[in-house]
Amino acid sequence: xxxxxxxxxxxxxxxxxxxxxxxxxxxxxxxxxxxxxxxxxxxxxxxxxxxxxxxxxxxxxxxxxxxxxxxxxxxxxxxxxxxxxxxxxxxxxxxxxxxxxxxxxxxxxxxxxxxxxxxxxxxxxxxxxxxxxxxxxxxxxxxxxxxxxxxxxxxxxxxxxxxxxxxxxxxxxxxxxxxxxxxxxxxxxxxxxxxxxxxxxxxxxxxxxxxxxxxxxxxxxxxxxxxxxxxxxxxxxxxxxxxxxxxxxxxxxxxxxxxxxxxxxxxxxxxxxxxxxxxxxxxxxxxxxxxxxxxxxxxxxxxxxxxxxxxxxxxxxxxxxxxxxxxxxxxxxxxxxxxxxxxxxxxxxxxxxxxxxxxxxxxxxxxxxxxxxxxxxxxxxxxxxx
Numbered sequence: 001x002x003x004x005x006x007x008x009x010x011x012x013x014x015x016x017x018x019x020x021x022x023x024x025x026x027x028x029x030x031x032x033x034x035x036x037x038x039x040x041x042x043x044x045x046x047x048x049x050x051x052x053x054x055x056x057x058x059x060x061x062x063x064x065x066x067x068x069x070x071x072x073x074x075x076x077x078x079x080x081x082x083x084x085x086x087x088x089x090x091x092x093x094x095x096x097x098x099x100x101x102x103x104x105x106x107x108x109x110x111x112x113x114x115x116x117x118x119x120x121x122x123x124x125x126x127x128x129x130x131x132x133x134x135x136x137x138x139x140x141x142x143x144x145x146x147x148x149x150x151x152x153x154x155x156x157x158x159x160x161x162x163x164x165x166x167x168x169x170x171x172x173x174x175x176x177x178x179x180x181x182x183x184x185x186x187x188x189x190x191x192x193x194x195x196x197x198x199x200x201x202x203x204x205x206x207x208x209x210x211x212x213x214x215x216x217x218x219x220x221x222x223x224x225x226x227x228x229x230x231x232x233x234x235x236x237x238x239x240x241x242x243x244x245x246x247x248x249x250x251x252x253x254x255x256x257x258x259x260x261x262x263x264x265x266x267x268x269x270x271x272x273x274x275x276x277x278x279x280x281x282x283x284x285x286x287x288x289x290x291x292x293x294x295x296x297x298x299x300x301x302x303x304x305x306x307x308x309x310x311x312x313x314x315x316x317x318x319x320x321x322x323x324x325x326x327x328x329x330x331x332x333x334x335x336x337x338x339x340x341x342x343x344x345x346x347x348x349x350x351x352x353x354x355x356x357x358x359x360x361x362x363x364x365x366x367x368x369x370x371x372x373x374x375x376x377x378x379x380x381x382x383x384x385x386x
Contacts, residue, residue: 053083106250109221113256115146116221119192121214122185123157123260125150147214147257154260156182157215161261164210164269174201216266217259219252286310287336294332301334310336 053074056063062071065082072079108114120126129144156177163173177184184201186193214220226239261269286303287310293300294314301312314332 105221109219109250110252113219113252113254114144115219115256119189120147121212122188122209123150123154123215124148124257149258149260153183153188157209157260160206160209161215161265161269164272165265170203170206170210174203174206177201177206210269213249213251213266215260216263217255217257219256221250223249284310286312288312288339292334292339296329296332301332304333306333312336312339 053063053072057074064071065086067082067086068079072083074080105116109116115126115129124147126145127148129146132138132142132144160173160177163176164170168176178201182201184199184205186196187199209215212220222244224241225244226241228239284305289303290300292312294316297314297316299314299317301314304311304313306313312334316329316331
């Protein structure tokens with residue numbers, strides 16, 4: 001048996017020589033050493049100690065470290081402490097590297113307005129911006145990119161902002177685009193939107209475009225983040241993408257690309273997106289917005305003011321961006337006070353959370369979407385609509 005025991009530099013070390021000698025005398029599975037073993041310990045030390053090392057022993061694989069001058073023995077307290085120390089050092093180095101990279105990216109976005117990757121916004125396309133400023137990256141053939149208006153879609157973005165400023169609703173804007181057979185973002189760039197199958201404009205798509213500050217010509221970075229650590233302390237390999245607060249966004253000091261709308265127009269559009277007052281001048285509020293789902297179709301219910309009181313409705317997939325179909329399910333309406341009365345009697349609710357505002361705070365904190373709410377929406381189709 002021959003063991004591939006060369007390190008990253010292609011040189012032999014004492015451990016590699018010993019493994020070569022042993023490989024000639026023993027019939028064991030192939031032994032392979034790659035890179036610096038120290039960084040293999042980054043992560044939760046309980047996982048390394050209780051899962052990884054017993055697995056190696058089960059397959060008669062010995063873990064060697066230069067610090068131990070031989071194989072690691074998990075039964076020795078000194079070796080356990082050494083593994084924990086290496087894990088802490090590896091985690092520290094990863095965090096320091098992450099901090100340096102994030103700081104550099106913040107500076108590049110704010111001071112230089114550099115495009116740092118990601119899909120271009122609808123209405124823009126990527127063009128070459130010259131060689132990479134880093135000499136090493138330039139020798140590898142890497143080049144900078146920047147945003148330029150897309151001749152095929154830029155006019156639609158300008159049209160959307162103009163319609164919004166003239167008083168059109170998001171539904172009417174999306175419906176007009178669908179009526180005119182304007183290609184939506186997932187249709188224009190299917191390679192970057194393989195996870196989206198809808199070929200029509202929706203309210204969320206129109207709202208996201210009108211809320212994107214990159215159409216002002218400024219480069220914006222760190223609008224989203226990926227959380228790997230879950231609430232229970234475990235790690236999610238894929239991560240969860242969440243929106244950052246606007247105060248955490250990094251905006252370039254100068255314009256980095258051609259603007260499709262002025263900054264004044266963009267700010268005015270955001271003011272229209274704020275909560276609008278009713279005809280009598282009052283502002284309507286809903287306690288359970290975004291917390292209720294329909295028991296029939298599973299969709300999130302919309303807040304809807306009906307008969308001078310707050311309520312919620314589910315249109316079962318039909319939106320104002322579409323024309324009414326000849327046959328569709330009846331719209332479900334629920335009164336907010338009836339829903340709160342049902343939720344207050346649920347056995348999982350504490351006695352001190354029976355007030356409407358306390359219930360809304362409780363459900364908003366834990367994002368309550370259990371089967372209880374689904375059953376309430378399903379069973380209330382007849383009696384709560386009265």
